[in-house]
Amino acid sequence: MTSHDTVVSAPIIDPSIPIINDFSLVVATENGSGSQTANNTLIRAIFKMGVPVSGKNLFPSNISGLPTWYTIRVSHQGYAARREYSEILVAYNPRTSDEDLSKLPAGGVCIHPADMKFTTPRSDVVYYPVPVKDFLKEIAPPQHLRDYIINMSYVGVVTQLFNISRDEIESALMHHFNGKRKAVDLNLRMVDLAIAHTVASLPKQDPFRVEPLDKTAGKILIDGNTAAGIGAVVGGVGIVAWYPITPSTSLVDAITEYAPKLRPAVDDKVNYAIIQAEDELAAAGMIVGAGWAGVRAMTATSGPGLSLMNEFGGLAHFAEVPIVIWDIMRMGPSTGLPTRVSQGDILSAYYLGHGDSQHICLLPGDMSECFSFAGTAFDLAERFQTPVLVLSDLDLGMNNWMTAPFEYPETPFDRGKILHTASFEQFLADHDNKWGRYRDVDGDGITYRTIPGNQHPRAGWLGRGTGHNEQAVYSERSEDWQRNMERLSRKLETARTHVPAPVVDARAGATVGIIGYGSTSDAIAEARDQLRAQGIETSSMRLRSLPLNDEVRAFVAAFDVVYVVELNQDSQMLQLLCAHAPKHAGNLAPVNLCDGLPLTATFITNRILAHRASAQK
């Protein structure tokens, strides 16, 4: 099935019919040219006008020079997924301008530097040339700021053409530059020049407009890695050990930025450590040591780093050490497509280790979950004394999303079954004076744990990856090994009912089910509206964790066809669903894509329509 099956496609734009708060704009620039400030300024201004907006950065793995695209979607319906096409192009990269122009739908808009030449100009789009060089001459910015200021010229033109509030542009710049008036004024001069030029010389010939709404009041714009970083600090993180890798780096950057604000130093001393390890293997080792010693410890990485953590994942599972691994998924092995999104680590994360280890995985689907799952992950890791993997991705982690502000957590930490000196004494009194680090006294597979510093002479134990009995003593007896593995399986069963349950949206009359998770949620929601418009009612289930529970099995069983939407080649979640609901595995159909881009609603809709059409043949 390719996109030739397209049923939902780009409409023809009629310039005489106004299009208000429902379009996409793509900014094409060179990587490293400082367009991020310009794009964030536009997004924030639109957002502050009360209009739902989302931004996605499609950038290359490169420091400067390669092409980069930034898409801004304005949507009064609140749709935040990427779209297949944008109606408005800001063509500021001469090296891609021809290709960019060719992708515009008929009736689209092209804003470009006046001196840019297109080899195959189109007659069915509207052009707005911007005399960037003239503006530059007039402003004469310092050389090192030149690129930034150039980009402010398209901000001005876009602002004027599409009715964006100039005051909100100014406020957004004030926000960006932390109120530094001089920087703001330099940028504003370019914006204002461009606005004036647009008023005087670029008569409006297109139907696109932003009109103020009240749909963003009380909301904030944030990226998932920042949300997670703040969440981790709020969630009591003690040690962060990491090794830089896109797209996870900004998560640790957020911890570094917000920890001093949230948990300020006392007498210049802090109660957390952020340590850059020599590699991911060492990062994993450090958090295993820290988790074993009783601290809430985490790392953030991406696929290649997760591979290196494999041996430690198995050890922590078997020695039962709480750790949290944030995997901000990106595309491919080694360098792969390091700046492109994927959900390709589902299986490797779930089974991290040498085999016979299934891990609790959390699947945040929006900003508030990126924030709250940071704390949930620590709670679950300590409750179950085991690794918890949080599988976010580049789209969630690095792009800006609209969300309600995060709530201060009202539930206390769950430190699990941990015994300190006094509680250990009490435990012995309550349990016939018997204790074993790996004795399952409660029948839920979770045993009691002590940590270094416990003063009781019987509290100490030796952690190990070797076979051990309930006393944590080395054992090669088959019965000991088997009993321990059975207990670990029992623990997984307990976890199944404790991890965040899926979110179901059941619609009356639904004939098909859709299962998705993570960053595809917005595309799925929009696709469901498109399908409904085609007369197909759907119910959806958004998975929020592994292991899968009974509710998931029931959902799979409830429909003749359940589409599983995911961003990977091998339909990895679908594989887990087949194993989880084998009797109904035939109901499952993949809607998967592995192209490195955030998923679009039209892809899902068209794939489902094509599948239905072929089923009817």
Added chain:
Amino acid sequence: MTATTTRPTNRIGLTTQDYQGGTSTLCAGCGHNSITSQIISACYDLSLDPASVIKMSGIGCSSKTPAYFLGRSFGFNTLHGRMPSVSTGAMLANRTMTAIGVSGDGDTGSIGFGQFKHMMRRNVPMVYIVENNGVYGLTKGQHSATADVGQHLKYAGTNSLPPIDICAEAIAADCGFVARSFSGDAKQLRELIKAAISYEGTAVIDIISPCVTFNNEDDSSKSYAYGKDKEERIQDIQFIQSFEEVVVDYEPGSEQIVKLHDGPTIKLRKLTREYDATDRWAAIKLLEESRNADIFVTGLIHINESRPTLQQTMSLIDEPLAYQTEAQLRPSRAAFAAVMAEF
């Protein structure tokens, strides 16, 4: 924790028995067992509270030994070559603990080499013992990276690659406590272990510890025969606790007194050669010269107390992070609101 027998007790009322662990499962005569005994003696002599010690190791015969000493203490037998990272995390989590780590020459010199170097670079407070037998004991007799050129093993044949010198690597990594010893030299070993435990940062002791099963031929530089024949102590070392009096017995210039942070003293009495253990360059020269002359020098090769520990570098609070309460870890509502207001 009171002694009910007539066995002697130390200052905290414990007997040597209280510092024992499980029964060793290593080969009879394995050098590693002698080191275990000296760790037990040193901890007893220091009156270390077993509850304040964490025992760390990697994987190998040597790394099994933490099960055989300080049975009351917490410990972690980690992954092959990964003791440094796990110890780093543990010591950040609880800086009040004393970490005693045991590794092997394979564990440290090959698979764990990178972690070993980075741990020293960070100056993670721990005693890092390498039980060096020039061979992989647990996997039955392959050459390790510390094997000398010409080392011959029954199955693995003759080694032709130059050895990695654990002490030279430690000095290059700016480790502030570098010692070499021999598992057959009980007294020196015990004093060195006591000094290492009392040292504030990473303390590396490279101990030649013969593998009687796979590498104890007389011509091997990791054999008992070689150790007995070729050992040259660079000093006579005596560890003096802070409450003990330091008696200067010898004429000026014949002794070097090193005061450690917490008050104890290391007294180094000159033997045949002039040697200043605080001089890093002298240490490098000594290692190079002894290697060329086929001399097995032992003793405190280098000491430098000027580097901050990792916990100091990270400006950690004095209390263990692991014992921070929820009230200490949760940001205030006001701080949280202020951060949310930034967006």
